[in-house]
Each structure stands twice: as C-alpha cells, then as structure tokens.
Amino acid sequence: MEWWVSMPKVELHAHLNGSIRDSTLLELTKALGEKGVINFSQVEHIIMKYNRSVKEVFQLFDLIRILTTDHAIVTRITREVIEDFASENVVYLELRTTPKRNEAIGMTKGSYIEAVLEGLRSVTSVDVNFIPHHKEDSRTLFSPNNGSSRKRIYVRLLLSIDRRETTEAAMETVKLALEMKQFGVVGIDLSGNPLVGDWNTYLPALKFARNQGLYVSLHCGEIPNPKEIHQMLDFKPERIGHAICFEKEHWEILKSSKIPVEICLTSNIRTLTVRSIHVHHFVGLYKTKHPVVLCTDDSGVFSTSLSKEYKIAADAFVFTGLGKRELFELSRNAVELIFAERQVQEDLTKYFDSVAKTMGVYKNKIHSYEL
Ligand SMILES: CNc1ncnc2c1ncn2[C@@H]1O[C@H](COP(=O)(O)O)[C@@H](O)[C@H]1O
Ligand SMILES: [Zn+2]
Numbered sequence: 001m002e003w004w005v006s007m008p009k010v011e012l013h014a015h016l017n018g019s020i021r022d023s024t025l026l027e028l029t030k031a032l033g034e035k036g037v038i039n040f041s042q043v044e045h046i047i048m049k050y051n052r053s054v055k056e057v058f059q060l061f062d063l064i065r066i067l068t069t070d071h072a073i074v075t076r077i078t079r080e081v082i083e084d085f086a087s088e089n090v091v092y093l094e095l096r097t098t099p100k101r102n103e104a105i106g107m108t109k110g111s112y113i114e115a116v117l118e119g120l121r122s123v124t125s126v127d128v129n130f131i132p133h134h135k136e137d138s139r140t141l142f143s144p145n146n147g148s149s150r151k152r153i154y155v156r157l158l159l160s161i162d163r164r165e166t167t168e169a170a171m172e173t174v175k176l177a178l179e180m181k182q183f184g185v186v187g188i189d190l191s192g193n194p195l196v197g198d199w200n201t202y203l204p205a206l207k208f209a210r211n212q213g214l215y216v217s218l219h220c221g222e223i224p225n226p227k228e229i230h231q232m233l234d235f236k237p238e239r240i241g242h243a244i245c246f247e248k249e250h251w252e253i254l255k256s257s258k259i260p261v262e263i264c265l266t267s268n269i270r271t272l273t274v275r276s277i278h279v280h281h282f283v284g285l286y287k288t289k290h291p292v293v294l295c296t297d298d299s300g301v302f303s304t305s306l307s308k309e310y311k312i313a314a315d316a317f318v319f320t321g322l323g324k325r326e327l328f329e330l331s332r333n334a335v336e337l338i339f340a341e342r343q344v345q346e347d348l349t350k351y352f353d354s355v356a357k358t359m360g361v362y363k364n365k366i367h368s369y370e371l
Contacts, residue, residue: 003324004310008091008355010334010348011295011306013217013241013262015160015191016074016097016116017064018298019081025300028067038066054223054271058193060301069102071115078119084299086126086153088307091142092338092348096158096189096217099173109176116157117183126151130184133343140347144354154348156340158217160189161205163197170205178212186339187215187238194222199231206235215339217262221245222273233257239337241297243281244273260291260337260369265312266304267297277316286330287320291369293334328352328361336369 029047033040046060068074078095085093097116099109120130127150129141141152159177161170177185188209190202206216220232220240226247232240233253241262243254254261263282268274274281285292294309296302310327332352335345 002307002311003359004314004327005088005307007307007310007324007328007331007359008089008352009306009310009331010092010293010338011085011090012094012239012293012334012337013264013295013297014081014085014093014095015298016078016081016095017068018061018301019084019095019296020064020068020077020300021080021084022300022303024077024080025064025067028073029063032067038063051270051272054194054273057271057301058195061193064301065100069100069107069112070105071107071111071118074112074115075119075122078116079122082120082123082128082153082155083125085306086123086128086151088305089151090153090306091351092154092156092335092340092344094156094158094186094339096160096191098160098162098191099176109172110179113157113159113176113180113185117180120155120184126153128153128155129344130155130157132182132184132341135343140343142347142351154340154344155184156338156344157183157185158187158189158215158339159185160191161202163190163192163194163202165192165197165201167201167204170202171208174205174209174212174214177209177214181214185214187217189241190216190218191241192219194219194225199228203235206237215239217241221250222271226250233259238339241295242268242273243285244268246281255288255290258291258369260293261285262295263292264295264297265309265316266302270302277312280316282313283317283320286317286322289369291333291337292330293337294330324359325361328356328359332356333369 032038043063099112101108120128159173161173177188209216215238217239218232218237221229221243224245229250239260243261296304296306299305314327335348
C-alpha cells in the first residue's frame with residue numbers, strides 16, 4: 001500500500017454532504033428523477049462537471065440538499081462517509097454538517113442530528129468512537145490491549161451555521177450543539193456561500209457558542225472581503241478554513257495570533273479560487289511553521305480523499321522538502337489542533353509515535369506548534 005494511504009491521518013475539515021460518495025449521489029439523483037421530483041437530464045451536467053466556480057459549487061450544494069434532506073438518507077451518507085475515511089486510515093475525523101429542517105417530512109434540526117448519530121451508531125465494519133470519554137475510563141481506542149485488528153476511528157462533530165441563516169436560526173444551531181455535547185459535538189462551523197450573508201448576523205451566536213465552551217472554526221477569506229476577514233480574525237476563532245483572499249495586514253494578524261489554518265488544496269483549485277497548486281499559500285504557512293492541517297473539504301464533490309491531498313502536497317512541494325517524513329509529521333502535529341478532549345489527543349499521539357517506528361519515519365516531533 002502507498003505510504004500516503006497507509007499513514008494515519010487526521011481530518012479536520014470535511015462537510016458531511018459534500019463528502020457523499022459519487023455512486024450514492026448518482027443513485028439518489030436517479031431515484032428522485034424517477035419520482036418526478038427533479039429532472040435528471042437537467043441536473044446531470046451539474047453533477048458531472050469537473051471544475052466549478054464558487055457560484056456553481058453552491059448550485060450543486062443546493063441540489064445535494066434536496067437529495068439528502070431525509071432522515072434515512074442522512075443516516076446512510078453518514079455511515080458511508082465514516083467507512084470511507086476509516087478505510088484510508090483516517091484515525092480522527094471532525095465531521096461538520098448543517099442541521100436542516102424540512103417540515104414536509106417532519107425534520108427538525110434536532111431530528112437531523114439524531115439521523116447523523118444513527119449513522120455513526122450503524123457503522124459495523126470499523127470501530128467508531130464518538131461519545132466523549134468519562135474521565136475515570138482509561139480505555140482508549142488505540143490502547144495496545146484493545147485487541148482489535150479492525151480499522152479504528154474517532155469521530156467528533158461540528159454543527160455548521162449556513163451563511164443564509166438568521167441570527168435566531170444560528171442561535172438554534174448553537175443551542176442544539178450544546179444539547180448534543182454528550183454525543184460528541186465539540187464545536188461550531190460557519191460555512192455556506194461566501195457571496196451571501198453578513199458577519200454581524202452570526203456574531204451573537206458565535207459569541208454565545210464560545211461562552212458556553214464550544215470551539216469555533218470559520219470559513220474565512222474564500223472570496224475577497226477584507227472587512228469581513230478582519231472581523232473574523234478579530235474574533236480569534238480556534239481555527240479557520242481556507243484563508244485564500246488575504247491581504248498583507250490579514251497575514252500579519254493571522255501569523256501573530258497563530259490561528260491554525262485548515263488547508264483544502266483540491267477544493268481551492270477546483271473552485272478556481274487559487275490559480276495553481278504552485279502558488280498555493282500552504283507552502284508559505286508551512287515554511288514559517290504556522291499551524292496548518294491538510295483537509296478534503298468535500299471529498300465527494302471534488303473527487304478527492306485525504307490520502308490524495310497528502311500525495312498532491314508531496315508531488316507539488318517536493319522541492320520545498322516535503323517528503324514522507326515531513327508529511328507524517330504534519331499529520332501527527334494536527335493532533336494538537338483537534339477539538340476533542342485531552343484523552344483523545346494523548347491516545348492519538350501515542351498511536352502516531354508507535355506507527356512512526358514501523359513506517360521508518362522520525363519518532364520524535366521535529367517541531368511543535370506554540371499555540
Ligand atoms: C467549497 N467550500 C465551501 N465553502 C463554504 N461552505 C461549504 C463549502 N463546502 C461545503 N460547504 C457547506 O457545507 C454544506 C454541505 O454539507 P452539509 O449539508 O452541511 O453536511 C454546503 O451546502 C455548504 O453550506
Ligand atoms: Zn469547507
């Protein structure tokens with residue numbers, strides 16, 4: 001097996017419905033086409049298109065939303081997404097999703113998340129840990145005495161606020177996240193079409209989330225919007241996603257505040273927000289030891305996987321000295337950036353160290369982020 005597949009990996013930026021399997025997306029589209037809910041021939045080209053502008057990507061998300069707003073389908077997609085990540089040796093997955101309501105079928109934001117949890121419970125082919133540990137319970141997923149030879153994966157959830165939502169709707173999502181902490185919800189994400197919405201709409205809900213002990217990650221700088229980027233950085237989220245259309249002053253604030261950045265190479269190239277992989281800001285951040293983590297964003301929509309993202313980085317940045325050992329270290333250091341409880345961090349760190357020996361990569365951390 002190739003090293004980028006066998007290497008343990010940490011995924012911190014994956015949208016549930018954007019990670020839908022191609023085959024499942026086509027199957028659902030055909031089924032709704034047969035029922036007459038959508039016109040398959042009209043939507044086929046949206047699904048099949050390769051490179052998409054930001055606007056077109058969000059047209060596709062609107063279509064996916066119609067296809068997936070059903071409890072059983074949400075459960076199925078969740079199960080498949082967990083299986084897919086685990087199969088490529090993702091050992092920790094922070095999965096984000098936007099709680100949705102659909103009155104026609106009695107779906108509330110709460111029942112939507114219940115359907116996601118049902119999906120987590122229904123995985124049988126791999127060992128999944130999504131319920132936070134009790135402090136007195138010392139058994140961990142990767143303990144050597146665990147005895148399992150199956151794939152193992154920690155999953156924690158972030159609930160997403162969609163930029164189209166009102167302050168009240170955003171607040172409802174945060175309250176739901178608080179109720180669901182016991183089921184592994186660790187934080188809040190702000191995402192959705194960057195061409196719509198206003199920062200001040202979400203701010204009260206994000207402040208409330210923070211005050212209640214939830215972590216916050218923001219999609220930041222997907223399009224040029226200097227004022228909003230500034231406001232977001234001033235908020236000091238625990239992590240940001242993308243950081244593409246930054247100006248000099250934004251880079252300065254980011255560097256001095258050391259906010260970790262979730263990097264989505266393929267997503268940025270395919271949405272045409274970064275011209276070419278060779279001018280991607282990942283390299284600059286990596287070289288200055290800024291905390292970064294490679295992620296997929298939407299592995300289904302962009303036909304990628306976390307292994308592929310590591311391979312793409314290895315190929316594109318080989319002259320920057322990014323080889324197997326450095327990418328292993330990058331993956332391992334991402335453990336410092338996860339939102340799960342300490343025990344999970346410790347378990348993963350030990351696991352990475354034990355794998356480092358067998359993979360022939362340096363055992364000790366070469367550097368650690370000073371967060
Ligand atoms: C391309 N970059 C991106 N930028 C902003 N938001 C994105 C995104 N990719 C995905 N989403 C957000 O995630 C939703 C799909 O997953 P869930 O239904 O929540 O599970 C999309 O509808 C969008 O709101
Ligand atoms: Zn995203």
